[in-house]
Amino acid sequence: MHGSSGGTSGTAGFDFFGAGELPAPHLPVAEVAQIVRAQWRLEADLTPLGSQQDQNFLARAGGEPVGVVKITNPAFTSVELEAQELAAARIAAAAPELRIATTTTGAHGVPRSVVAATSEGPRSIRIIQFLDGGTLSGDGYLSPAVVRRLGELAGHTSLALADFDHPGLDRVLQWDPQVADRVVDFVARHHPDASRRRQVTDAAAAAWARLAAVASELPRQAVHLDLTDDNVVCAPDRGVRLPDGLIDFGDVTRSWAVAELAISISSVLHHAGAEPASVLPAIRAFHDLRPLSPDEVAAIWPLVVLRGAVLVVSGEHQVQLDGGGNAYAASGIEREWRIFEQATSVPTEVMTGVIAAQLGVELHARHDTRGADEARAVELGDGRSRPPLGRLVPDLDAAAIERLDVSVTGDAVDAGAWLDPRLDEDLARAATDGWADAAVLPWRTPRLTASRIHAAASPATVPTGIDAWFAEPQQLAAPGDGDVVAGADGRLVVALDAGLRLEFDGEVQDPPAPGTRVGAGDGLGIAASGARLRIRLLHAGAPPVPHLVRPEYADGWLALTVDPGPLLGLGWTEPAAASDAAAATSPAADAAALVARRDRSLAEVQEHYYDAPPRIERGWREHLVGTDGRVFLDMVNNVTPLGHGHPKLADAVSRQLRRLNTNSRFNYGAVVEFSERLASLAPDPLDTVFLVNSGSEAVDLALRVALAATGRRDVVGVLEAYHGWTYGSDAVSTSIADNPNALATRPDWVHAVDAPNPFRGVHRGADAARYAPEAAARIQGLAASGRPPAAFIAETFFGNAGGIPLPDGYLAEVYAAVRESGGLAIADEVQAGYGRLGHWFWGFEQQGVVPDVVAVAKAAGNGYPLGAVITSREIAARFRSQGYFFSSTGGSPASSVAGLAVLDAFRDERLQENAAEVGGHLRRRLEELATRHPLIGAVHGLGLYLGVEFVRDHATLEPATEETAAVCDRLLELGIVMQPTGDHQNVLKTKPPLCLDRASADFFVDTLDRVLTEGW
Template sequence: MSTAATGFDFFAVGELPAPNLPAAEVAAIVAAEWGLEVELEPLGSQQDQNFLAHAVGLDDPSPIGVVKITNPAFSASELAAQDAAAARIAAAWPELRIATTTSEAAESGSGSARSIVAETSEGRLAMRLLSFLDGGTLTGDGHLAPQAVARLGELAAKASLALAGLEHPGLDRVLQWDPRFADRVVSLLAPHHPDPVRREQLVAAAEAAWATVASLADALPRQAVHLDLTDDNVVCRAEGGRRLPDGMIDFGDVTRSWAVAELAITISSVLHHAGAEPVSVLPAVRAFHELRPLSPAELAALWPLVVLRGAVLVVSGEHQVQLDGGANAYAEAGLAREWRIFEQACSVPAEVMTALIADALGVGVGAPPRQVHRARAASRGAEHGEVARPTAATGEPVRLDVSVFADEVDGGAWLDGEAFEERLGLAALDAGAPAAWLPRGTPRLTASRTLSPVSPATVPLGVDVWYAEPQRLEASEHLDIDGAAQDADGDWVVPARTRIRARLGRGDAPHLVRPEYATGWLAVTLDPAPMLGLDETGGGLDTLAGAPDSTGRRELLERRNAAFAEVQEHYYDAPPQIERGWREHLVDTDARVYLDMVNNVTPLGHGHLGVAAAVNRQLRRLNTNSRFNYEAVVEFSERLAGLVPEPLDTVFLVNSGSEAADLAIRVALAATGRRDVVSVLEAYHGWTYASDAVSTSTADNPNALETRPDWVHAVEAPNPFRGRYRGADATRYAPEAAARIRELADSGRPPAAFIAETFTGNAGGIPLPDGYLAEVYAAVREAGGLAIADEVQAGYGRLGDWFWGFEQQGVVPDVIAVAKAMGNGHPLGAVITTREIAARFRTQGYFFSSTGGSPASSVAGMAVLDAYAADGLQAHAAALGRQLKRDLEELATRHPLIGTVHGLGLYLGVEFVRDRETLEPATEETRAICDRLLELGVIMQPTGDHQNVLKTKPPLCIEPGSADYFVEMLDRVLTEGW
C-alpha cells in the first residue's frame, strides 16, 4: 500500500524515541507559560511523555490536568486533528467524558492557550494541558467483567459513529499502529526481537493474518478512527460494584484507517487481563455491533486484525525498549502484556473465531445451517464411495450417551472418564452390536473435571467408534483417525474392539474443544459419522439435547419466565442450565462442573444413591398419606424424637421449612390461647402466612418492616458485628429482648411465643451472643409463652460440634421447626414438641398433610439419618469447618474488603465491607464477586439484609480439596478483581 502522507510517516522516520524531559523542567515551563505552580507525576507512554499535574498549595488534592509532551515527529496539523476528534466525540455523545485540550488558563487568569510549543533541553516540543478525568483507567492486568468488556465495545462504536464524517488534513499520516501497514511494521521490526523462536511465531502468524486481511481490504470501509481506544485509554466510574468505562482519553493516534480497526484494537487490549481469552471479547463485539453493525467483510477481517495488532504490539514494544536504551519503563513493563495479547490472539484459529463471532452476532457468516451441515458430511462420503459398513456382525450400531442427561453416568460414574466410555463401548459389542460410537457435538460429562477455574474441553469434533470386527476404510482427504494405521494405499486399517477417533475437515482440529468455542469449531469441521456407516443423517450440532447451545439456554430461561411466576427468582442474571449433581458438585449442559458452596438443602450431596434407591423402592411399593397405618412413618418419627432432648417427644411431619415454621406458630397459638408472637429482626422463617408474618428480612421483602401484622412484635437483631451493640456489648441484646416481652405481658398482650433462628442464618451465619436464648426463653416462659427454635438451616449437624443450634446456646426449646437437610432435597419438614403441647393443638381441629410423612418421604428421611451416621457428617462438618474458617480468616488479613468471617462448622458467612471502621456494606461488590466466582467454577450467593455476606453453607460431604479450592478462587477474585 502507498505510504504517501502529508503528516507523520513511520516508515520515513524509522525511529521514534520518546521525549524524556526532567519533571522539574516541565514544571518550570508550565509555570512560565500558564502561570500554574504544579507538582508532576510521571505517566506512562510509549512515544510521548505525560505527567499528571497537581496544583501546589491547594487544599484540593485532585489533579488539575495532564501535561502531554508530544513526540517532535508529529506536526501541528496532526495535533489539531486530535483535538477535532475529541471535540467531535464529546459533541456527539454528551454522556461520555472526553479528555479535551483545556483552552483557557482559568486558574491564572492569563487567558493563554493550553497548547504551546516550548524551547526545552531536547529542542522545540509541543505541550498541551489536557483536562483530567477522574476515576482511573482499566490499566493493569486485573480481571475485566463482561460488563466492562461490553462497555469497551460500546465506547468503540460511539467513537466510530462520531468520527465517521470527520475530514481533516491532520488525519493524513502513516502510523505503525495503523493495521493497514501491519505487514510492513512486522517485517521492519521483527528482526529486532531477541528471541528467534518467538520471532518466527510472530512472522508466521502475521503473514497468515495479513493474507486474509489483504483479500478483504477493498471491501473494508475507511474513516477517521481513534485507533487507541484500549484499557489504558478509557476512564471509569463505579457501577454495580465494578469500575466501568464511561469516557476516553489520549487521541494521539487519531488517523484515517479501516473502520473495523477501532474494534479490533479495543478488543485486543482485553486479552492480557486476568482470566481473559479470545471468547472474553464477545461482549464487546456484540455491544459494538448493536450500535454500529459490522459488514460481512469487517466480520471476516476482525480476528485477523486482532492477530496483527498483537504482532505489532510485540515487535514495536521490543524495538522501543531497545531504542530508548532502558529509559522507557512503560514500554519495558508492557513486553509481557503484549506477548500475552499476541499469544491469546493466536490461541484459536482465526476461522474458528470468525465463525464464533458470527454466531454470537446472529449473522450468516458463521456456522452453516444444520441441514446444510449434515448434507455436506453425507455427500462427501457418498461422492467418494467411502461409506463404511461394519462387517461380520448383525444389527445396528449403538450410539452411546455420556452427556449430562445420561442415566449411565449416575453415581459419579463419569469421573472414570475414558475408562468408563471404554466399558460402555465394549459392553455394547458384547451385547451383539456391530459397532458402538460416541457422537460429535454433544458435550461429554466423562471429559469434564471437578474444581476447574476454566471450562474443560468436553465437546468432540469427531466421533469415537468401537467395531466388533476389523474394518478397512478407504482413504479420504481431510479424514483423520486416531487409533488406526494406514496401509501402503493410505487406507485406514481399524482393529476390532479398539477405540478409534475420527475427525473430518481440518488437520489442526483437536479431539475435544471447550464449549465456549464449540460453535466455531463445529462450523469449520464436518461429521465423519456418515462416512463410517454410523449415522446416515449425520450428527452435527444437534445430536442430543445436551449439545452446546447458548441460544437454547436463553430460550429455556425465556420459557421459565413466561410460565413460572416471576417472583420465583433464579440465581444469576445469565444462569447456567444445571441438569445434574454429584456430591458437592453441580453440572450444566455443557458438562461444566461447578463447586456448590450454598446448597444446605443437600447435606449428603447431590445424586445420593442411597436416598434415591430408598425412595425408588418405596414408590414402587406404596406412597400414600399418613392417615394409613404403615411402618415407615412410625419408625421415622421415633428416630426424630430420639434426636432431641427431653421433654420433647412428639413429631408432626410436613413438606418444607415454611410449613414447619407456620405449624410451630399455630401450635403455640393453640397451646397458649394467645395471638401475639415475638420475632427477631433480619430473620426469615418462610413464605406461608404465619411464617412470612414473623419474617423481617428486608432482603427477602423490602417492605417487611412496614407490612408486619399487629400481632407480630420484633426485637432487635443480636448482631455483634454491625448491630447497635458490638463485641462484648452484645450481651445487652438479651436483656432488652426480655424487657420487651415483659412490656407486652404488662400491656395485656402476653406473647404466645418467641421464635428465632438458633443461629442467624439469613443474616450471614452469625452465632447468637452467649446466653441470648437462655435469657429470652426464660422471659417468654415467665410470661406463659413458648420458645420456638427455628432449626431449618442450623439444625442437623451443620454446626459441627452440635447437632442442633439450640445446643450451642445451652437451652431446650418448647417447639422445634426443622426441614432442609432432613430429606437431602426431598420435600420434608417437621415440628417436634412435647406430647402436652401437641395435644392442645386439637383445639384447632385435626391436622393433616397429604404428603408430609408419606412412605416415600419417611424412608427418604431415614436414609438421610443412616448416611449421616455412616459418613460421620457432623464430625466432618466440625473438623473441616474449623479449617475452612481459619483459611477464610487468613484471607481477611490480606483483603480489606473482608470485614469478618462469621459462623461455626459448615455454616459460615464472609461479610464484605467497603470500610472496616464504618462497616459500609459492600453490597454491589458482593454480587459482582459471586458472578466472578461462577466464571471460576464456584456457585456462591449473597445473603443478609445488605446482601453483602457470602452464604457459605455447602453440602456436608464436601471434600477438603473442594473447600481449599473455594478459598483459592475467592483469593483469586479478591486479588484479580471482579
C-alpha cells in the same frame, strides 16, 4: 508479507515509514513545570505518566489534579493535533453520557496548545482535561461487565466518528492495521529473540493473508485507534469500576471501522484470567450498537492477531530507541507478548466461527476456511446437503451399533460413575461383549467423562469426531477417492477428493503407505477389535483439530468438521446454519434460551441465581454439572446435606414410588418409623411430630401451634430474620434482603427485637451481652401492656446474617422471659439443624437450651419435599382445637422414606462429624485468608455453617455489597457456585453439602484467594 493497502503517497501528516526512528520526548520535570508556569500561569506539581511515543505528566495544584500535560512527539503536525481535538469534541457531543478528555483552554487567553522552546527543540504542549477514576491499566481481572462496556465505548466512538473528516486524518501510523504487514516487516528485525520473532512474523503473515480476502469490503472511517484498557477511565460505583470515559486521542486517523473494536478487545487479553473467549461480551455489545457486516466479522480476529504482532515488535523497538529509558515501553514487553500469545492460542478460523455464532451472522463463501472447490464439493451452503461418501465399514450393520451416552443426562454416568477414567471403555466393552457389533460415542455431544472436578477453567468435553469400538476386527474402506497422507504421531489421514480430510487416531493395522492413491471402497487397513478408534471428518483446509475441545470454542471447532457417524451407517446430523449455530451447539446460548422460556412461563418473582446462569442438569456429592460438562463446586446448597445424586436416597424413593405414594392419613409403616426416629433425636419433652412439605410450612405451623396452645395472637421475632414465604412465616420475617418493604409491612401482631449480631449490630463485641436483657425487657413490656406474646421465634444460629453464633446465653434469657409471660419458645432449625454446626445436631444445643417447638426442613429430605414440627405431646394436643391437620406430601410414603434415607446416611457416612472436621479446616483457612485481604471483615460460623463478610472499611463496617456480588460472579467463572446473603448482601453464604471434603474446601479457599488477588 506484501500487498498492504496502506501507503505514504499523498500523505499530508505523519508517515511512520518515512519518519524513521521515533524516540519519545524526555524533558526534565522542572523544565516542563517552568513552561506550564509561564504559559498557563499555573503552579503545578508534575508526576510522570506512561506513554510510548509522547511524554505525559499529571499536573496537581493544591494537591488536586488539574489536568494532564502532554508533550507531543515532534513528528506530529499541528493539523493532526487539531483533528484529535475535534474528534474528541465530536464524541463528547454525540455521546454526552461519556466523559471525554478534551484539551482545556488556558487562563487569560492562553491558547489550547503552545509550541514551546525546550532543551530538545520546539515542542507542542497541551493541558488536557483530567478525568478522575483511573484507567484499567495493569493486569487485574476484567469482568464480563467491564469487557462489555469496552465494546459499548468502541461502538459509541465508531458511531460518533462515522462521518467525521479532517485533513489531520491523512497520516500513516504504525498502529493502523491497514499497514500492519509493513510495520511487522519494517520493525521485526529489531526483536532480540529469534524464536519470538519467527512466531510473530509467521502469525502476522497468516493473519494478513486472511485479512486480504475481505480488506476491500471493510468500511473505512475516522477512528480513535487506541481505545484500550490504558485509555478508558472508570467511574467508581460503590466498589465496582466500569469505564465511562475516553482519553488520549493521539492516534486518531482514518482506518477500517472494525479496527476500533479489534484494538479494544486486544487490550483485554493480557489481563488475569483472560483468554480469547473473554472478549465476546465486547464484540456482542459493539454489534448491538453498530452492527458488524459478515466481512467485518471475518476480519476481527486477524486484526487482533496483527495488533498483537505489531505491539510485540514495536514495544521492543521503542525500548531500543529510547536506550532503555522508557520505563512505560519496557514495562509493556511481557504484557504485549501475552496479548500476542492469547491472540494466537486459538486458530483464527475457530475464533471467527465462535464470533459468527455469537452474533448470529452467517459468513460468506470467501470467509470459508476451505477453498472454493472444496466448498462446492462438500455442498454445505444453504442446502446443507450430505457429502457424497460411502461406508467406512461396508459390512457393519447400523442396527448392531450401540450408541453410548456419557452426556450429563445419560444414565450411565449416575452415582459419580463419570469420574471413573475407565467408564468409556467399560461401557463399550459391555456393549461389544453383548449384543453389539460396535459401540460409538457420538460427535458434538459434550462428554461428562471428559470433565473433572475442581477445575478453574472448563475442560475439553465436546468431541469433534466419534469414538468407535468393534467387537471383531473390521476392514476399513475408503469412503471416497483420495490420497493417503502422513499423519502426526502415526495417525492415518486420508485427503478425500470431496474436500474433506478423514483422520483416525488409534490402532489401524496394515494401513496403506503415505502417498497411496485410493478409490472409493479401497482398503485402509484393519481396525483392531476392542480398541478405541477415534474418527474425525474435517474440511480439507482446516487446521489441526483436537478430538475434544472446550465448550466456549465448540462452535468454531465444529464448523471445521462434519459428523463422521454416517460413515458407519448412523443417521446424518445436519450441521446448523451459522445464524442458528449458537442455539444448536453453544451451551451458553442453550442456557440463555432456557432462561427465556422460564421467564415466559414462571412468575417473575421466582428468581434464579446469576444474570446468565449455566444450565445445570446433574449433581454429584458437592458438585453441580452443566450441560456442557463443566463441573461446579456447590458451596451454598444447604438443601442437600447428603450431596447431590445420592444413590441410596434415590433408590429408596424410586422403590417407594413404584409401590405406593399417597397422603399421610393412610396407615403405612414409613411415616411411623420416620416420626419415631426424628422424635428420638430431640431432647425431652419434645416427642411429637407434625410432618409438612417445606421450611416455610414448618414455621407457619409452629406459629399456629403456639397461637392455639396459648390462645394469644402476638409474636416476638428478631430483625434481619427470614423464616419463609407463607403468610405466617413471612409475617415474622424482617429481612429487607428478601423483602425490601419488610419493616414497613409487618402485621401489628409481630414485634421485632434487635438482631443479636455481635459483629455489626447495635451492640458489638462484649456489648453483645446487652441483646438478651433488652429482648427480655421487650417481652416483659408487651405482657405488662396486656399483649403477652404467644411465642418468641428465632433461628438458633443467625443464618440469614451469614452464620453468626448468637451471644452466649441469649436464648436462655429470652426463652425464660417468654415462658415467664406464658408464651412458647420456637426454634427455627430449618438451616442450622441436622448436624450442620458439626458439634451439635441441633442449633439450640449450642445455646444449652430446649425450645418448646422446633421447625425443621431443608436437610430433612435432602431436597425432597419434607419438613417437620417437633413439640411436646401436651402442646400438640392443644392444636386439636383448630380441627384436624394433614399434609399431602409431607409425611407421604415417599417423603417418609426420603427422611429415613437421610437419617441413615447421616449415621453411616458420619456427616455431622465431617461438618465438624472439614468445617473447622475451612474456617481456619478462611481466617488466614482474612489476614491478607482487607475486603474480608470477618469470618463467621461453625461447622459447615459459615459466612465470609466483606466490608469496605474495618472501622465503619461499610458493607461491600457490590463487591460481594462481583466476587460471586467471578467465582462462578472459576467453577464455584456461591451467593451473597444478609440484609446488606455482603456475606458469602458458605453452607455447602455436608459431604464436602478437604480437597473441595481447599479449592474454594484457593479460588477465593485468587479472586481477591486478581480482582473481580
